[in-house]
Amino acid sequence: MVIRWVVALLGVVVAAVLGTITFVIASARIPESFIPLSAAVSNYGLYLLPVGLLGLGIALILVQRRINVVLRRIGLLVGFVCAIAMVAACVPLVASWRTAGEHDARLSVFDYVIGGSNTGKPVTATSIKYATVDGTDLLLDAKLPAHPSDTKRPAVVWVHGGGWSEGDRGEGPKWHRWLNDKGYAVFSIEYRLAPPARWNQAPADIKCAIGWVKQQAGQFGVDPERVMVAGGSAGGNLALMGAYADDRVPPSCAVGDTSVRAVAAFYPPTELVSAWRDTGAPEYGRKAMRDYLGGSPDEVPDRYAAASPTTYVRQGLPPTLLLHGARDHVVPIGQSTELAARLQAVRVEHQLLSIPFGEHAYDFTWGDWGTQMSRTVFAEFLRQHFPAS
Template identity: 30%
Template structure:
């Protein structure tokens, strides 16, 4: 019995360390952001969690494995229909910090309006550089489509939504629908990672741009400055890939211009191909506005109205 116990402990320990043997930057949290903003915006409140009897929650579902650790997603799906449009949600944090729990409240709210929402864990820059995180999100999309029945998903109606650096990734994922260079060659799923809509909440569209001021955080993720690694800086910019294959896109932005660098140029291309786009700039708002009321409710309203227009 003692040997069995020790053997079990050995495997548990190995699993634990395999899952924990990577650096985590926990500096970007809702609470920390609230503490920074409350002095200038004394009226804000952290958006509360929503409990809706029509929404089923599955936390930490395994969708894949990256090197020595498992990757998870949190699912929030509406039970009233068997086929909901899906919304794949990407947290922010400068490609370095943050986690999937940051998307929980928004996922609950959007799911309650007839959607299946998925908050995705992905590889951050302390663990691996670009484009590994992009591969992870695309693999998660394939997993969701592979398991469409389980999560009440219509695999032909998938949107990708991201906030801040997650918004940058969402735009890149959507504009590279047709590009195999952004697919993980090790993923054997027969499903496509193609999405039919993008929601970019305060994510830049071009790293090297007159409006952009991305610096150390971008350089760390992109494995060098724009002078050291110009190829990554160009290829990681959604504006580079925007063409006739781009899906409809919603931009929700704060009042700080640098967080939508490249947006107007992208819209010009979308207009050329008659691809629908929509812009909402929330007046007098800081970055990370989506965590807090009154701006959270406004953000969700814009998102659900856009999703309803595209999918319903």
């Protein structure tokens, strides 16, 4: 009898977890404390199915007639919740495969399982100081393709995220390797972090890094005329600033040309007043913006405008790729759809990939459906606008 009650307790736990996740899948707005569960759906949703099967197996054990009525009722409840949860878990799965089909992206269950984490640390052996600004050494990791090339390579300046206040150049190592494998040199950079307020300094550091890569192109076998910039979250905001911002944002070091041929931004904040207003993670998001900008939109409105890529939208901007989770609660996808609409209005070439049920930083899981789709779309964007050969 004790074993049966232990099994029942396990079933209740499984049902409670799956019931909560079902609520997360079905709800447009969720409490900030539930965002990690939304991220679990985004990155590991396929694994909900075997968990649901476990719950159904427990339910079948408990509903046998020889077991007392209380346990049978628990079994029926567990089975009902797990069945509903499995149906709910199929919704993101079907949506992902449908979106993949629209973009000719082949999704692989094998890659999903073995993909692993896309997080990392700085590579000290490849680290170089690209500038010293106000006593702060700014470093980058220079990552070059393994195979030599008879021609000069294109380069990607990669900008890490972290709410403008944390993170380092080790972020996104599998993106760096993926780009290397396609023939691109990658320069993963750091910049001055908040606090204090860095709203005008961090974008200047991005421009400094771009200019430095162009100046030093010869020693890395890089074509100085073929440089693009990319990044995620706060790094996506800064990548767009590096690509879009005009002379109102000069580089923080003595460099020449800082223009880029293309820009790719993952789940970026693009219009910071609405980012403040609409975030589903106000405790985290608003603190990050206060630290970075020195106050709220009411207190320092000019800074919010100056640090928003949308402020600089105009004709002649480089081709832009935006990749954003449709269920991003930290930086809502409206940040990318608004920028895409503005780019459309001035006829700047751009593309927006909306990841079904994708949460913020979905690509930190390399095998995730959204990451697999992003690789296909990113590769096609590069082929069209920034080819390696």
